[in-house]
Amino acid sequence: MRCHWCFLVILILGCGSLLTAQQENDILFQIGNDTVTEKDALDIMFAKKDKKTITVDEFNKMLNFYLTIYDFKARGADTTKAFKRKLEMQTLNILGSIYSTENYKQLMDKCTMSRNTFAIVKDLFVPFDPILLRQIEELKKNENVTFEQVVNKARAYEGTSMSTRIISPTETRWALNNAICNLLESDNRTGIIGPIKDSKGYHYIELIREQENFGRYKTLMIYIPDMEGSGEPKIREAFAKLKSGKSFKLVAKEYSQPYRIDETAVKYFVPSINSNEIILKELEKLTIDGAMSKPFFASGGWYIIKRLSKEAYPLEKNLKEHARYITRKPSFFIEELKQRYQVQEYPYNFMSGRDDILFLVSNEPFYTKDLRQYASEYGYNFTTDTYDKYLHHLLVERYKKDIDTNRYQRLIDDFYFMQVFNPMEMIGRGQNKEKFIEDLRKLVNKYNPVIPKKKYVEDNPVFEN
Structure with a gap:
């Protein structure tokens, strides 16, 4: 078929x-x-x-x-607003699909995809509220403003959230990934970075530290909490049994706190926000598979760890799969175009009541009046969604000028037709005969x-x- x-x-x-x-x-x-x-x-x-x-x-x-x-x-080209909206959406999807097919391999060489460190950051998410964004921008003008002051200002608005998180090579929000890339490669890593556009709002981030990517350890682990000094005698008993040749899993089942590990006693260690420095140093001492640590104290309890294996993290195949996944998303294409055309956004000027600048695209300014004209031409309401659509429109139109316009327009037209008319269905479908005639x-x-x-x-x- x-x-x-x-x-x-x-x-x-x-x-x-x-x-x-x-x-x-x-x-x-x-x-x-x-x-x-x-x-x-x-x-x-x-x-x-x-x-x-x-x-x-x-x-x-x-x-x-x-x-x-x-x-x-x-x-x-149909001149109806509905057709123009559909065609613009298809144009974005088609050009994005072609772009990702041609460029996804380059993604493997980008910043956090090849770095040996991850970023631990404070991440403040705020909704697209122009008033709140304007207030945050006013705060940021003060060089001595702290991240906590910005967070306190945002807490008064519904929909805000604050978290400490790790930005890894598998971060699916490409705008955040790009922001971290630029931050880690910058000479100045201090200060509040943002606003960074997300599909639902904006992020402000501050770097806490870089986390070494030590790979992934697969281990067997015994953990005994230190309840008023009772943990040390028990861990030494367990260690003596291990030295006598008793199975690690059996000893773990006898001594380990059950909620810390499963019945197999297997524990994976990967880079995380809460990576314990003492545990990491003990893992580094286990230079070969099968090596076992001596009992050591960390994080409120006693540990014995046996290394089973160590591998790269994330795996190369996982990174490739991830690259294919995120490059298929229209948001990836948009972020790539933002960098290509050195876009600067001014979302806090939206709905200011004045004809303020909203975007700079290749140093060309676009104002509130331009957005209103676009909304009228395409039949959109004057909303935050239309603000996003207008930026996408500007980027795609700029990109089309840089490519073989005829080739891509044929692809878009043909693809759009195939979305509207399924050839096989048109031949075989049953319908009202009188209307058909x-x-x-x-x-x-x-x-x-x-x-x-x-x-x-x-x-x-x-x-x-």
Whole structure:
């Protein structure tokens, strides 16, 4: 079915071809320069090699299909606002898909994808509230303002949240990933970074420290909490049994606090916000698989750890899968274009009541009046969603100027048509026959297809006066 569809698309979206004398006798109909033969219908549309004839009903379905395509191409760009919105969305999706296919491998070399350290940050999320954003910008003008002061200002607004988190190579929010890349590569790592656009609002971050990416340790672990000094004698008993050759898992089952490890005694250590420095130093001493630590005290209890294996973290294959995943997201394409065109945003100027600047794209300013004009042209309300859509519009239009416009426009037009009309469904679907005949008659009267064989015209309700 898919092969038939692909061949069909090539046929219907291409131009008419030269016909042999035999093919001329086989013409089913001709619309403009596009010619369809009975062989086309039998071999392609119906995919039945043993079929010898085409009924009037089948002829009408084929004629309707080709006339619909011809009408779509002849009308060109629809001027309705609904069509323009759909086409703009498809343009973003198509260009983003092509861009990610061509560029996702480069993502593997980007900053946190290849760094040996992760970033531990304070992360303040705020909703898209222009008043709050303006207040935060006013605070940031004071060089001595602290992150806590910004957080306290934001707490009065619903929808804000504050967390301490690790930004790793598997961070799916590409805007945050890019911001961390730039921060870690900067000479000045202090201060409040933001606003950083997210799909639901904005982030402000402050770097706490870099976390070494020591990989992932797979271990067996015994943990005994130190309840008023009772932990040390027990851990030494456990260690003596291990030294005598008793199974680590059996000793762990006998001595370990059950809520800290599962029944297998397996414990994974990966870079995290709460990585314990003492435990990390003990892990570093275990230089080969099978090595076991002596009892040591850390984080309120006693530990014995046996190294099973150590591997890169995240794995190379996981990073590749992750790169493919995030590059398919339109947000990745948008963030790449923001960097390409050195975008600066001023969301706190939105709804200020003045014609303030909202964006700088390649140093070209765009103002509130430009956003209002866009909203009117495309039929959007003047909302924060439209603010985002307008920036996407500016970026895509700028990008289209840098590429082979004709090539991409053909792809977009063809793809959009395929979203609207499923060729196989158009041929086979059942529908109200009277309406079908009425709609087809309008197309026939509009484009006057040439139909050499009278048998498809006579006794055909489409051509009845």
